[in-house]
Amino acid sequence: MADIQIRKYRDDDAEAVKEVFTLGMSEHIPSSFMHLLKQPPTQMVFMCVFCALLASSKSILLPILAVTLLLAGxxxxxxxxxxxxIDTSLKKDLNYITETYLEQKNSCFWVAESDGRVVGTVACLPSENLPECLELKRLSVRRSHRGTGLGKALSQTVADFTRDRGYAAVVLYTSVVQTDAQKLYEHMGYYKIREFVIPELAAKILNFTLIEYRLNVQGD
Structure with missing residues (x-):
């Protein structure tokens, strides 16, 4: 952490921030694919297709081909x-970081810089559903700088900002497949509020669960 500086976002950070975010999110595709394959409905569909085609065609090749196509799908x-x-996030706020975070009250966006390169990001803004809380958003660290304590430092930056602004707590949302993030938050004292499935159809098919965490920063 000695060579890393956490500072407020500048307009010339725009492309690097979007790159860090996009790469970070794309890394979750393999684990999400495995999550889908572990779901009982998915396994049932694959088994039914395989058995039905095996029984009707009397050949092993057709059911194997069908299952391969289902896996690809x-x-x-x-x-x-x-x-x-990723596209929604870019259109919603990451293409307009200054307007969304730096020009709004009780909001901010930070980057972590190492040797002139953006290696991490984090942001916060007032929670839409909990007026006493700020919501931590866009926490991402380049793979090359993970395990250095940078994720914790970025999270702590938001906690300190929240405390200084007089808010009671930080809330955030992470997904069921982001196990490293869950460990980080729980290590920092965040506790789980609820779990829920995203309402979009694709997320329902995947049984893609989000987890809401909260960290009280003003004491009990």
Whole structure:
């Protein structure tokens, strides 16, 4: 951490921030694909297709080909969901960071810089549903700088900002497949509020669960 500086976002950071975010989200596609394959409905569909084709065709090749195509389709579904989320995030706030975070009250966006390169990001803004809380958003660290304590430092930056602004707590949302993020938050004292499935159709098919965490920063 000695050579890393956490500072407020500048307009010339725009492309690097989007790159860090996009790469970070894309890394979750393989684990999300495995999550889908572990779901009982998915396994049932694959087994039924295989058995039905095996019984009707009396050949092993056709059911194997069908299952292979189903696997490819499932992989494409996961990729589509993440690419859609990335596109939505860019259009919603990451193309307008200054307007969304720096020009709004009780909001901010930080980057972590190492040797002139953006290696991490984090942001916060007032929670839409909990007026006493700020919401931590866009926490991402380049793979090359993970395990250095940078994720914790970025999270702590938001906690300190939240405390200084007089808010009671930080809330955030992460997904069931982001196990490293869950460990980080729980290590920092965040506790789980609830789990829920995203309402979009693709997410329902994947049984893609989000987890809401909260960290009280003003004491009990």
């Amino acid at each position: 499932a992989r494409q579904l996961v990729s589509y969901m993440f690419n859609s989320y």
